[in-house]
Amino acid sequence: MAKKKPPHSAANSPPSKAVASSPATTPSATPGIRTLRAEIAKLDKQIAAAVAERAEQVRQLAAQQPTAESRLSDLAVTAVNQGSGAVSDAAMRAVFREVVAASHAAVAPFRVAYLGPEDSYSHLTAIARFGEASELTPVSTIAAVFEEVACGSCALGVVPLENSTHGRVTDTLEAFSKTEVQICGEAPMRIRHCLLGQGPRSAIRRVISKPQALSQCNHWLAEHLPGVETTPASSTSEAAALAAADPRIAAIASEQAGRRHGLEVLAKGIEDQHDNITRFAVIGPQSGEKTGDDKTALMFEIAHEPGSLADAMAIFKRRGLNMTWIESFPIPGSRGAGADGGRYLFFIELMGHQAEVRVRRAIDSLQKKCVLLRVLGSYARAAVLG
Numbered sequence: 001m002a003k004k005k006p007p008h009s010a011a012n013s014p015p016s017k018a019v020a021s022s023p024a025t026t027p028s029a030t031p032g033i034r035t036l037r038a039e040i041a042k043l044d045k046q047i048a049a050a051v052a053e054r055a056e057q058v059r060q061l062a063a064q065q066p067t068a069e070s071r072l073s074d075l076a077v078t079a080v081n082q083g084s085g086a087v088s089d090a091a092m093r094a095v096f097r098e099v100v101a102a103s104h105a106a107v108a109p110f111r112v113a114y115l116g117p118e119d120s121y122s123h124l125t126a127i128a129r130f131g132e133a134s135e136l137t138p139v140s141t142i143a144a145v146f147e148e149v150a151c152g153s154c155a156l157g158v159v160p161l162e163n164s165t166h167g168r169v170t171d172t173l174e175a176f177s178k179t180e181v182q183i184c185g186e187a188p189m190r191i192r193h194c195l196l197g198q199g200p201r202s203a204i205r206r207v208i209s210k211p212q213a214l215s216q217c218n219h220w221l222a223e224h225l226p227g228v229e230t231t232p233a234s235s236t237s238e239a240a241a242l243a244a245a246d247p248r249i250a251a252i253a254s255e256q257a258g259r260r261h262g263l264e265v266l267a268k269g270i271e272d273q274h275d276n277i278t279r280f281a282v283i284g285p286q287s288g289e290k291t292g293d294d295k296t297a298l299m300f301e302i303a304h305e306p307g308s309l310a311d312a313m314a315i316f317k318r319r320g321l322n323m324t325w326i327e328s329f330p331i332p333g334s335r336g337a338g339a340d341g342g343r344y345l346f347f348i349e350l351m352g353h354q355a356e357v358r359v360r361r362a363i364d365s366l367q368k369k370c371v372l373l374r375v376l377g378s379y380a381r382a383a384v385l386g
């Protein structure tokens with residue numbers, strides 16, 4: 001057990017003005033600079049001691065209440081950062097992600113599954129959301145991320161849900177239709193693609209990537225590499241690994257994936273839409289807690305008859321619920337020989353938490369019109385990462 005220490009002044013109070021105003025502009029080491037360096041070194045030690053003390057407190061808390069401290073996304077970092085002004089909320093959030101992940105790692109390995117290998121966008125999102133001290137676990141398909149969570153081998157998973165250029169990620173929607181997991185968070189991530197290869201560009205005979213990434217760069221490819229064949233890969237980082245093995249292959253992937261495989265960045269920022277955002281879902285065994293700024297995701301199938309979708313949507317209109325997303329997805333194997341087509345699942349998202357009365361009532365009314373309805377989860381609305 002750790003010795004009881006007084007609450008930490010460095011971690012709790014804003015840094016002194018002298019430290020915040022980047023004073024090291026003169027080349028020679030003046031006494032002022034030496035003093036500042038010594039002060040910074042002292043603060044670093046105090047921060048490390050406070051992080052270790054926090055991990056110990058979390059360990060003791062978890063021993064009494066095993067479910068405590070599992071809500072990483074609810075971290076009120078803005079409140080913690082209040083009044084400092086020297087460090088932005090975004091920077092403080094990044095610091096606290098690692099501090100919280102370090103506490104979790106000290107208690108029990110906190111495993112998060114993602115579509116690998118390393119440096120896929122799913123991996124970069126998991127790092128941005130949970131910190132590197134979490135046990136980030138790569139798997140080879142989106143379906144496998146769901147399986148890891150469903151069987152309890154990973155506490156959480158990170159899966160791409162939709163992209164601002166390309167739309168829905170069908171593998172994820174299909175997995176929701178087959179696996180009983182909940183959405184407990186969202187993580188919209190700015191996606192910047194690179195063309196990676198061993199160079200030069202004139203040697204490229206094939207471009208490989210995940211189909212979503214290829215289609216996000218469609219126009220760029222048509223303009224800059226006309227006629228070059230494209231081939232799908234299971235992830236962008238897998239494509240980078242393949243490009244590292246063959247100089248005629250280029251990959252579309254993250255800059256980090258290029259660095260990992262020793263590839264050259266042949267072109268940067270090649271996504272067709274400058275504002276290219278993929279919204280990831282954090283999946284787990286439970287829905288997220290109510291924060292006051294939440295969304296709820298539903299999956300349903302309605303009777304195949306005229307006006308049934310319009311009737312279902314009218315429920316949300318009547319209750320004044322703002323819908324933020326709607327997708328239809330053909331139910332695999334439901335398209336028979338008949339002329340009226342197959343059956344569809346609808347995925348929708350609306351503002352509000354299922355714990356709110358009007359959301360609950362809307363879900364109850366919708367239930368009466370549905371062949372099948374599943375609440376996929378409620379979760380806090382999140383800002384764009386990256």
Ligand SMILES: O=C(O)C(=O)C[C@]1(C(=O)O)C=C[C@@H](O)C=C1
Nearest residue numbers: 120121122160210212235236278
């Ligand atoms: O292949 C990756 O790097 C992924 O994490 C998957 C994925 C996706 O399927 O949408 C994630 C973000 C980008 O939109 C491209 C690919």
